[in-house]
Amino acid sequence: MAAARTWEGEIARRKAIEKAKTVSKSVFLNAFFIVIAFLTLLPIIYAFGISFGESNSLLSSSLSLFPERWTLENYISLFEDYDILTWFGNTLLLAVSTVVLVLAISIPAAYAFSRFRFHMRGATIRFLIILNAFPSVLSLYSVYTLVRELGLSNSIGGLLLVYVGTMAIFGLYNLKGYFDTIPYEIEEAARMDGCSTFGVIMKILLPLARPALAVTGVMVLIYVWNEYIFAVTFISNPDFYTLASGLYGLQAQESTGSWPVFFAASLVVSAPILLVFMLAQRHMVSGLSAGGVKE
Amino acid sequence: MKKKEGFRRFEREARPWLFASLSLLTILLVVVFPIGHTVYLSFTNMGIYNYYDYSLIGFGNYLDAFSLGSASFLRSLGITILWTALNMALQLVIAYVLAVLLNSPHLRLRKLYKALLMIPWAMPGYVSILLWKNGMFNGQFGYLSKIFSLLGVDVDFLSNDIMAFLSCTVVNLWLALPFMIMIIDGALQSVNRELFESAELDGCNAIKKHLFVAIPSIVPIVSPAVLITLFTTFKQFDIVNLMTISPVGTGAHIETVIVYAYQQAFITGNYGYSGAVATLIFLLVVLSTVFFDPSFRKKGAKHGSR
Numbered sequence: 001m002a003a004a005r006t007w008e009g010e011i012a013r014r015k016a017i018e019k020a021k022t023v024s025k026s027v028f029l030n031a032f033f034i035v036i037a038f039l040t041l042l043p044i045i046y047a048f049g050i051s052f053g054e055s056n057s058l059l060s061s062s063l064s065l066f067p068e069r070w071t072l073e074n075y076i077s078l079f080e081d082y083d084i085l086t087w088f089g090n091t092l093l094l095a096v097s098t099v100v101l102v103l104a105i106s107i108p109a110a111y112a113f114s115r116f117r118f119h120m121r122g123a124t125i126r127f128l129i130i131l132n133a134f135p136s137v138l139s140l141y142s143v144y145t146l147v148r149e150l151g152l153s154n155s156i157g158g159l160l161l162v163y164v165g166t167m168a169i170f171g172l173y174n175l176k177g178y179f180d181t182i183p184y185e186i187e188e189a190a191r192m193d194g195c196s197t198f199g200v201i202m203k204i205l206l207p208l209a210r211p212a213l214a215v216t217g218v219m220v221l222i223y224v225w226n227e228y229i230f231a232v233t234f235i236s237n238p239d240f241y242t243l244a245s246g247l248y249g250l251q252a253q254e255s256t257g258s259w260p261v262f263f264a265a266s267l268v269v270s271a272p273i274l275l276v277f278m279l280a281q282r283h284m285v286s287g288l289s290a291g292g293v294k295e
Numbered sequence: 296m297k298k299k300e301g302f303r304r305f306e307r308e309a310r311p312w313l314f315a316s317l318s319l320l321t322i323l324l325v326v327v328f329p330i331g332h333t334v335y336l337s338f339t340n341m342g343i344y345n346y347y348d349y350s351l352i353g354f355g356n357y358l359d360a361f362s363l364g365s366a367s368f369l370r371s372l373g374i375t376i377l378w379t380a381l382n383m384a385l386q387l388v389i390a391y392v393l394a395v396l397l398n399s400p401h402l403r404l405r406k407l408y409k410a411l412l413m414i415p416w417a418m419p420g421y422v423s424i425l426l427w428k429n430g431m432f433n434g435q436f437g438y439l440s441k442i443f444s445l446l447g448v449d450v451d452f453l454s455n456d457i458m459a460f461l462s463c464t465v466v467n468l469w470l471a472l473p474f475m476i477m478i479i480d481g482a483l484q485s486v487n488r489e490l491f492e493s494a495e496l497d498g499c500n501a502i503k504k505h506l507f508v509a510i511p512s513i514v515p516i517v518s519p520a521v522l523i524t525l526f527t528t529f530k531q532f533d534i535v536n537l538m539t540i541s542p543v544g545t546g547a548h549i550e551t552v553i554v555y556a557y558q559q560a561f562i563t564g565n566y567g568y569s570g571a572v573a574t575l576i577f578l579l580v581v582l583s584t585v586f587f588d589p590s591f592r593k594k595g596a597k598h599g600s601r
Binding site for chain 2: 022025040042044046050061063104105111113116118119126128129131134136138142143162166168226248266269274277
């Protein structure tokens, strides 16, 4: 097949090579990312498989990720033999109350640090930044002492206090950053019309700051949902278990409990927050960067 | 007249504090008081043997921190430095490679892959850690254990120091990579394409192109996020705690400083000594925050106007 090499033939041949290169690159890249995505999701896929399998299938040595016989028994057992609904209710109650309280105390504080100029303002802000860098685990025992001395140990109230206090700095700082981006002139116009400071905050500032309020609220919600060390350390009464302390307890019963139920619970615990995360993700980056960095 | 002016001034100074009072009081109670209490305990001999009748002992706990034998503060400090350095290096390299590949023009499904790679970020951290511990590393039915035993190797992932350290590193990468990939991916998209092309024309090969063009131009964009990650890696507590200590110790001793402070309080019951360790870490964190956080530089420049 020694056909004369015309210009057209040469160009077509080069194009074909180029295309083959592109295709092989694309095949390679897709194969690579399918493997990476699979490895990334492996712990979740495996948990999913176990949670739908029979409890004795766990110890089989096969590498199959999915059960031979699918069953809902672990999920049913989770709701019948364990108080996951109580844990869920406690977590939801804590999450919603923490969000409401953090916003309620942070809005006026953020307003003050954004709009007023007073002695110790800058120093207080820097002090709060330092406090926020403190890993709260380090003072866990002292926080525990505080909660005990206030008579709040083993109660939802004790956890609520700790969560609100822990997130108060973030709430203040994030909202202040956003308030700073709202021009003062808008407020002045309302003041001319006889609006009080309270009115200005409620009617002018908060509607404008809605993205920052949403982001702050979602971040606090995620924090509470994902928090386990306070929940595990402070609560020993099963009536007040959160999802975190409940799940933690499920794995502790290695000899008696059922691992498939533990894996089912892991997925049930994660599902709502995955949903919140997916819904909020797009807005989150903008609301945070708008609030976070500026002083 | 003068009196009224004085009142006005008082009002002007007091009003912001009144607005901020609930927030600041809560922070004082829940954050500041426990820190102060921890520092106070660090100067006492409080422990399980003298839980109620402890007394001030000066700097004794601090001296202990720097002089105890093998299972000491200094060892955990070394582990923390190793942990932070290894994790940051792996994270940056892997995230960079994945972000570059995700940006390849030949990849049509990049949005799908990105979404899948972000999932670990959205999972509750403690659930992910427990899924790894019980689902992947468990000696009886962990998936990785199964794979290795089919290969004829029995690996104990969590009971010896080196394997536990590596296992925790894997989990940390799993948890932290999505954020880093997202940051580097965003930065790469802002890199000037023309710069890349002119580098190609100048005869740069692929490696040079990344080393001398892409990486220098994304460094300023990613450095704040890298700094934040450096801090979170240093302060990482949940992984080592849940993987090797709680609820039951696995036998490995890879405590980083924060885990060490926690363990000294809640497992060994040396509250005073734990307080000293906590105070030392806190000082370290404060110093580096003051050093790195932009709010502590350029003093005065920002506070003048309005």
